[in-house]
Amino acid sequence: MNVRTLFRVALSALACVILSGCASFPPSQPLMYPYARFAGHSPESLGQVENVLRWGDEYRNAAYNAYFDRNDWAGAYWYGEEAKKFYKRVLDELEPNNAYAAVCMGYIPLMLARGTSNQSVRDLMYGQAFAMFKQADQNRKGYADAHKYMGELYAMQKQWVKAEGEFSALVKAGIENAYIHAWWAYVLSRKGNIEGANLHLQKAVDCAYPEQAATWARRTL
Helix, strand or coil: CCHHHHHHHHHHHHCCCCCCCCCCCCCCCCCCCCCHHHCCCCHHHCCCHHHHHHHHHHHHHHHHHHHHHCCCHHHHHHHHHHHHHHHHHHHHHHCCCCHHHHHHHHHHHHHHHHHCCCHHHHHHHHHHHHHHHHHHHHHCCCCHHHHHHHHHHHHHCCCHHHHHHHHHHHHHCCCCCHHHHHHHHHHHHHCCCHHHHHHHHHHHHHHCCCHHHHHHHHHHC
């Protein structure tokens, strides 16, 4: 998953707008969106895992752009539903143990949970994300992306200790970057540990990758 894109998701949380929005679930009608550039590509028409994942990513990125660039939750929801069809085909038929497809299936509800004020809907999406991240970890034990987004999910749920546990385990395993340290800093700041938050902000700056994470950390210090 594109790191540049995903850190922009993290920035939304770090800016304390994780739970903003008032969208209904689901939108009453599928709205008309510019699907033309995806025309002719359905999950069933594609046989190779790589191609199915590629088109799933196209819809996932369209969902991201609809929500974060245009503040269009309904559009994001329906693009996300299209994306899930591709990832589901991989998991159900082509490669059931594909950890990447499972992570992407979890990422979509994790993203959309930010845009609804309905607690029941939000909890449902959190549950969907949790289940898919767990499946991804089972498919590929220790899969870093599964634990990274699990930490993000815990942070969104204000489960600070569990979030720290995920980030700490990643770093202990030798997996660290500015994205992980920026989220860790966010968690610590919400716990009131400003000294610890600043330490991880500095580590995010020192890692320097992804660049957007390091830039945010530098501005926040």
